[in-house]
Amino acid sequence: MRRYLIRRLFLLIPVFIGVTFVNFVLIRIVPGDIVTNMMGVTAANNQEMRARVLHELGLDRSMLEQYFWWLGRIARGDFGYSFIHRGSVLAEITRCLPPTLEMCAMSMAMAILIGVPLGVFSAVRRGRDIDFLARVLALLGISAPNFFIGTLIVVFGAIYFPKIQTLGYVPFLQNPWENVTRMFWPSLTFAISIGAIILRYARSSVLEVLGEDYIRTARAKGLSPFRIIFIHALKNALIPIITSIGIWTAFLIGGTVLIEDIFAIPGLGRLVLGAIQVRDYPVIQGTVLFISLAVAVTILVTDMLVMAVDPRAKLD
Amino acid sequence: MTNTTGDGGAGKYALEAASGYSQAATAVELPRAEPSGFGRFVRHTKRDPATLTGLTIVCALAAIAVLAPLVAPYGANENVGEMLAPPTFRHLFGTNVQGRDLFSRVILGSRNSLGVAFPSVFIAIIIGLPIGMLAGFVGGRFDSAFMRLFDILFALPTILLAIALVAYLGPSTRNLVLTIAILYIPRVAMVARAPTLSVKTREYVYASRMFGARPTWILRKHILPNIAAPVLVEASLLLSTALLTEASLSFLGLGIQPPEPSWGADLGKGREFMELGAYQVLFPGIMIMLAVLGFNLLGDGLRDFFDPRIRKSV
Numbered sequence: 001m002r003r004y005l006i007r008r009l010f011l012l013i014p015v016f017i018g019v020t021f022v023n024f025v026l027i028r029i030v031p032g033d034i035v036t037n038m039m040g041v042t043a044a045n046n047q048e049m050r051a052r053v054l055h056e057l058g059l060d061r062s063m064l065e066q067y068f069w070w071l072g073r074i075a076r077g078d079f080g081y082s083f084i085h086r087g088s089v090l091a092e093i094t095r096c097l098p099p100t101l102e103m104c105a106m107s108m109a110m111a112i113l114i115g116v117p118l119g120v121f122s123a124v125r126r127g128r129d130i131d132f133l134a135r136v137l138a139l140l141g142i143s144a145p146n147f148f149i150g151t152l153i154v155v156f157g158a159i160y161f162p163k164i165q166t167l168g169y170v171p172f173l174q175n176p177w178e179n180v181t182r183m184f185w186p187s188l189t190f191a192i193s194i195g196a197i198i199l200r201y202a203r204s205s206v207l208e209v210l211g212e213d214y215i216r217t218a219r220a221k222g223l224s225p226f227r228i229i230f231i232h233a234l235k236n237a238l239i240p241i242i243t244s245i246g247i248w249t250a251f252l253i254g255g256t257v258l259i260e261d262i263f264a265i266p267g268l269g270r271l272v273l274g275a276i277q278v279r280d281y282p283v284i285q286g287t288v289l290f291i292s293l294a295v296a297v298t299i300l301v302t303d304m305l306v307m308a309v310d311p312r313a314k315l316d
Numbered sequence: 317m318t319n320t321t322g323d324g325g326a327g328k329y330a331l332e333a334a335s336g337y338s339q340a341a342t343a344v345e346l347p348r349a350e351p352s353g354f355g356r357f358v359r360h361t362k363r364d365p366a367t368l369t370g371l372t373i374v375c376a377l378a379a380i381a382v383l384a385p386l387v388a389p390y391g392a393n394e395n396v397g398e399m400l401a402p403p404t405f406r407h408l409f410g411t412n413v414q415g416r417d418l419f420s421r422v423i424l425g426s427r428n429s430l431g432v433a434f435p436s437v438f439i440a441i442i443i444g445l446p447i448g449m450l451a452g453f454v455g456g457r458f459d460s461a462f463m464r465l466f467d468i469l470f471a472l473p474t475i476l477l478a479i480a481l482v483a484y485l486g487p488s489t490r491n492l493v494l495t496i497a498i499l500y501i502p503r504v505a506m507v508a509r510a511p512t513l514s515v516k517t518r519e520y521v522y523a524s525r526m527f528g529a530r531p532t533w534i535l536r537k538h539i540l541p542n543i544a545a546p547v548l549v550e551a552s553l554l555l556s557t558a559l560l561t562e563a564s565l566s567f568l569g570l571g572i573q574p575p576e577p578s579w580g581a582d583l584g585k586g587r588e589f590m591e592l593g594a595y596q597v598l599f600p601g602i603m604i605m606l607a608v609l610g611f612n613l614l615g616d617g618l619r620d621f622f623d624p625r626i627r628k629s630v
Contacts, residue, residue, distance in 0.1 A: 011467075015468050018468030019468070019472060022472060022477070029481075139613075140605075140609075143605050143608045143612060144605045144608075145564070145608065147563075147567050147583070148583065148604060151583060151586075152594075152598075152601070154590065155594045158590055158591055159590070251473065253473065254474070254475055255476070257476065257568065258475075261568060262587070272476070273479075273568065276479070276483040276570070291476055292473060295472070295473050
């Protein structure tokens, strides 16, 4: 287990280098003159100002030097400073992290609560009406873009239930009840899409397990159907389900931009969007880097979880 | 991965066979290329309502996109004299705040949505397919290098990267196509690589080599027909995500720029006047959903058709 963990941590190094490199390259593909792009023509013509901007972006050094200079700064936790309000990028990220994290956690919990029981139920009742219904719902849930679901929730909420507040974010410590009730809607949006995917995985995984010999043995022993399904079958069907949950959590972290935009949540996604609109490159770069690393770590944690659940994986 | 190096010699085949067979066990087993595949697909479709639905939706969308100017009653940016009119027979989907007919915009918008999805997936295949085939066929360090690179690219969150790329490159249809294509190259390459690994250890490939066939010939005549099926399946699924990515970016105002009609952009813009009527967002959203559903169903159907053994739960 420990050896595997160490090996996986080593594998994170190339991923980290790749992620930082992609981020590093991004700012260099901006077409045209970057100073004009950011500060306007007047500033670009001012030599002193120009030199300062280039220096701050590190663009006055050679490429390789730039990369390591930048990497060194990242390693020290220095993600740079915003061009607009001069604030530290890392401070911005930590400020915007709680709403995003809360939304991810809540939607994942809801997605599991929707997806796993429905998937198991659908598999157990294979071929019946309820199975058909669950599969059609799953297909619709997968096909409906989450920004469409989110927009519909906001629109119909505003038109038919004007008393229900779906937009905005209230810090938990300020008003826990408001916080949870407002967070419910964006989380539900995500939970519908991801719950549908988990449902499909859970269904096919349980179906596969139900055909195994030990399930027949359990039945022959006269165990209750509940025990067979939830203790014997689900335990073994869990591995692919966990893997899919992990992958979609990673997707969730990377895909919060649209939902945060729709529900006006001041999280990481909106931070990126706002920075894009004012061409605040250090903020974009820092946030994208942070999210990419979070995704890589999530995938690693998923693998660890699978190992913890499945003794067979340890043999490797 | 494989131990083979680029040099020839008798030992090479033995080595490759030894390493190749162990891989074939883990790699995807492939159905052989069938004659009269199209006829069989039509029969398969008749028996499978899901595939039929998918095929119908995709064909209908393609027809709408091709015939858009003939179908749309108004121009995309034509002011019809009524602002924010609810759906009526004259304006099936209503009109927007600029007095533009939303039905016409949805119809004409199909050109932009499919016009981004198809070229980007096409470019991804044109570049990704040869890379994947070569990596699988050549093996060794070349293969490992590509696999490491793709591992890295897979770790990057797609939508976020697309947003960042478009933000840096500047929003335009061309940049949108390029961005999506770049993001999908590794996925196509992975899909092309796995079957290449198992096909290259088949007897007929060895026989071909014995007779002195050039690698390019083997790749074209033996490998390509065998990997066409999984790549076709992947293409259909990628089309749905490409369309979704375009819609997402346009929704955020980073994709297709107004006044060009686009489902994503119209959905995003419709939010501003949502209190005045849900129809502003309903129809563009339904179109995106239908298109995604169509490509997904078609992709699943194609997969079941090519390999019934890995039938997924639809």
